[in-house]
Amino acid sequence: MFLLFTLSVVLLIPAILWATVLDHREDLYLSGVFLGIAIPSGLIYLMVGSGIRCPLCHGPLIANPRCSRNRKASRLLGSYRLAVTSRVLLFGRFRCPCCGEPCICDARR
Incomplete structure (x- = not known):
């Protein structure tokens, strides 16, 4: 969305x-x-x-995290949110802007 x-x-x-x-x-x-x-x-x-969170650090991925961003976090056109959403849709993985760790999107069982 x-x-x-x-x-x-x-x-x-x-x-x-x-x-x-x-x-x-x-x-x-x-x-x-x-x-x-x-x-x-x-x-x-x-x-x-607001409910979408990183599975590792539980930081918000799409909402404003109100914290400093990790230097390993990627941006797309200057936006961390746009980088996360586009990489999830295109590749099925993303790098959390809060903790900087790579995460793979898997369906819950």
């Missing part, structure tokens, strides 16, 4: 500018679509994201 929320907000701004500044009123529905995606995905991200 974090990736969907980020992508929809990033695409919402150019869609609004396209419709208002360049006077393409017929394309205004596109910004409505992006807004319709951003609001529910943002709400789900806020509800679910």
Whole structure:
């Protein structure tokens, strides 16, 4: 949900500018679509994201940890959250931004 929320907000701004500044009123529905995606995905991200924690140090992975980040933790486009979510989806593993240890995502039994 974090990736969907980020992508929809990033695409919402150019869609609004396209419709208002360049006077393409017929394309205004596109910004409505992006807004319709951003609001529910943002709400789900806020509800679910605070409960996702590292299995080793129990630090929050998607929420703000309120601690200093480990120097081994990776960033993607300057964001620790974006690095964690994209690596979980693409590779099935991540490096915790709090403790810096690599973790593999496995389903619970």
